[in-house]
Amino acid sequence: xxxxxxxxxxxxxxxxxxxxxxxxxxxxxxxxxxxxxxxxxxxxxxxxxxxxxxxxxxxxxxxxxxxxxxxxxxxxxxxxxxxxxxxxxxxxxxxxxxxxxxxxxxxxxxxxxxxxxxxxxxxxxxxxxxxxxxxxxxxxxxxxxxxxxxxxxxxxxxxxxxxxxxxxxxxxxxxxxxxxxxxxxxxxxxxxxxxxxxxxxxxxxxxxxxxxx
Numbered sequence: 001x002x003x004x005x006x007x008x009x010x011x012x013x014x015x016x017x018x019x020x021x022x023x024x025x026x027x028x029x030x031x032x033x034x035x036x037x038x039x040x041x042x043x044x045x046x047x048x049x050x051x052x053x054x055x056x057x058x059x060x061x062x063x064x065x066x067x068x069x070x071x072x073x074x075x076x077x078x079x080x081x082x083x084x085x086x087x088x089x090x091x092x093x094x095x096x097x098x099x100x101x102x103x104x105x106x107x108x109x110x111x112x113x114x115x116x117x118x119x120x121x122x123x124x125x126x127x128x129x130x131x132x133x134x135x136x137x138x139x140x141x142x143x144x145x146x147x148x149x150x151x152x153x154x155x156x157x158x159x160x161x162x163x164x165x166x167x168x169x170x171x172x173x174x175x176x177x178x179x180x181x182x183x184x185x186x187x188x189x190x191x192x193x194x195x196x197x198x199x200x201x202x203x204x205x206x207x208x209x210x211x212x213x
Contacts, residue, residue: 006150011200013149015156016072018193019186024077029151030185034080036147040140044117046096048088049137050177051144052081052170062169067161067182076154076186081170082141083177084133087126093118134180141181148185158182 030053037051054060055078063081064073073079085092097114104110121129141157148155159181166172166179190196 006146009149009152010146012152013145013155014195014200016154016184016186016188016193017156017195018189019072019075019154019184020189021075021186023187025153025185025187029153030078032151033144033147033153033185037080037140037144040143042136042139043132044096044114045100046088046093046133046136047140048085048092048133049140049180050083050175051140052083052172054079054081054170059169063161063166063182066165066169067158070158070160072156072158072184072186073182075189076184078185080144080183080185081166081179082137082181082183083167083170083172083179084130084137086130086173086176086178088121088124088129088133089176090118090122093121130178134178137180141183144183148183153185154188155183155185158184 034051034053038047042048054063057074060073060079063079064070067073093114097110100110100114101107121132145155145157161179161182163179166182167177170179172179188196
């Protein structure tokens with residue numbers, strides 16, 4: 001039996017256009033994907049985002065309307081919504097400090113590091129901080145996409161939606177969050193997806209990679 005490599009899984013995955021509504025992703029696979037996203041690296045370990053897992057059909061229908069009717073949101077069994085902090089605050093950074101203290105002990109260097117982080121982040125405009133938080137969330141999104149492929153679960157990252165509408169549907173503004181990207185999970189409908197038989201298109205290595213020796 002040949003073991004699949006990571007690149008085998010990445011060649012298998014594609015931005016699924018049609019999912020089979022009769023096939024649900026098992027909970028253990030969903031949890032494995034979420035755990036991979038949770039373990040993704042972020043700047044200063046802040047993890048300034050949350051993942052909202054939506055299975056409720058009515059809510060997914062509302063989100064699909066805010067996303068131009070993209071069927072994967074409804075036909076998939078799970079929808080992951082990546083939402084970033086709207087800003088960095090004392091309380092949010094202090095929570096990160098607390099997690100570090102619990103795991104590593106109350107080290108003076110730890111407090112000095114995060115005090116400096118506050119001095120750099122807190123005076124900035126909220127939009128600058130949100131953009132920084134969003135970049136961290138996208139790291140987690142990338143890891144989640146790879147994890148879904150490793151689990152042989154289909155997924156499609158989506159930015160084509162009305163963030164304010166999704167924020168209102170999920171009550172994110174009240175929680176200091178802003179939706180960034182949607183990630184439906186499900187299984188491809190081989191008979192109904194026009195993209196499935198298409199050859200994967202990527203730039204060649206020599207056009208995308210520069211070596212500086």
